Amino acid sequence: MLQFYDTMMRKKRLFRPIEEGKVRLYSCGLTVNDYAHIGNLRAYVFVDLLRRWLEYRGFDVEHVMNITDVDDKTIQGKQKEGVSLDEYTEKYIDAFAEDLKLLNIKKAKITPKATEHIEEMVRLVKILMKKGYSYRSKDGSIYFDISRFKNYGKLSKMKIGKLKAGARVKVDEYGKEQAADFALWKAWDLDDGDVFWETKLGKGRPGWHIECSAMSMKYLGKTLDIHTGGVDNIFPHHENEIAQSEAITGKKFVNYWLHNEHLLIKGERMGKSLRNFYTLRDIIDMGYNPVSVRFLLMSTHYRKQFSFTFESLEAAENALHRLRDFMGRLDECKNNECTEGVEGLIKEASQDFEDALDDDLDISRALATVFNLVREVNKLIDMKKLCQAGARQVRDLIRDFDRVLCVFSDSWQPKERKLSNEVERLIRKREAARKARDWKTADAIRDKLQKSDIILEDTPNGVKWRKRRVKKR
């Protein structure tokens, strides 16, 4: 019984797509005025889990994620650097794509850019004007008149009257008639420089909210199955999307609204303005594996705030290490006869895992299932009660889970995989000493290398080395 928590209804609801077997999924993507930080990335890890789970359940997922490549901040940034808007946003778009790849996040089928859909937006604004949902201000900008939209505020449960009481709403500045009215089209002004489009609406650029209405409608139709975004988007962005879209089509815009909570750092929301963020690059540079970041961001339920700490990242990395070692143990399992069946364990784990994720992506329960399976099977291996065939079955099950989790296989390698000649020489010297059972020399070399952050581990397959992580900041 697949169900999701719908922000509109404020409760879990059984999931039923519009069209049997197909899901129209729209996600609010990034505004590309800077590198994404891991708080931003949490939203996309969440969407990825959602998408992969839907696919696991046999749905064909039509996933669209927009890129906001024109807004106040991108224009400001571009002016500051003295480059074209495209040039400015391109590097952040590329970096974002790379981040997603490093986190094993599946690409959306379509990632439309706002600047490439001006025409569609203009068309929608014209419809709104025609239907009388908008007005033009003195400077030529066009605003959506929320008093004309009956259920404005239904998603965020906000009353428009109350909104005005909120301290920092600038009413007069742009000639809006009401504080909560929002821009559909912004008339060009000096600060915009060369960023403008000459359209039937005049010279200017689109408001922020209209792009999602235009692009979701174009690629997915009038009604979406699922729309995702961070909780900060509930108001005003998604509220406004609903108003625009439903005013235009007269149809329900979205059937299920799914919102992820924020990532905190030191008890506060991670955000660009607070300068308390880490990018994925920062974390990789400290020597962590990006897949550990995926695991960490994924392992707390998406509707719950959680705090990022290096301790928890470390814990995530260790947990993954344990899982991968487990897979290694399975591969090495060569017994001919299973003295105890694993079918029961597999069946139970499989059922529990699926039940958990069906229940609004209850990842904690799902991961608990995985770890329980690991422990039980490890016991069998220790007692030599697991055979090769049984091991294969377990491995197949985990691989199956990993279609959703995507944390087991790990192709990522830290950049510096080379040792200096001096260090290599020492390692060879130590190997010779060990062979001669000269433990004193061997241990001295190991200690010495450890001081320069190279950790040696003797394994049945020879000596292995790794770098000790260097923590910055």
Next chain:
RNA sequence: GCCGGGGUGGCCGAACGGCUCAGGCGGCAGCCUGCAGAGCUGCUUUAUAUGGGUUCAACUCCCAUCCCCGGCUCCA
């Protein structure tokens, strides 16, 4: 001010009326190892912010209090 979400063991995090209060990390012990590390297993359980109430039974529901976070402004 208005509207949400929370406060669980050394730390992170589940459960949300009763069936042993998941799981991870860390710590400790055993196995393994020349030693160390890694790995595996076991232990780490009189843990549910505080004070009342409802109930045969509350972490779970109700009331009050304290504290934390978020939204009300561009923001994942």
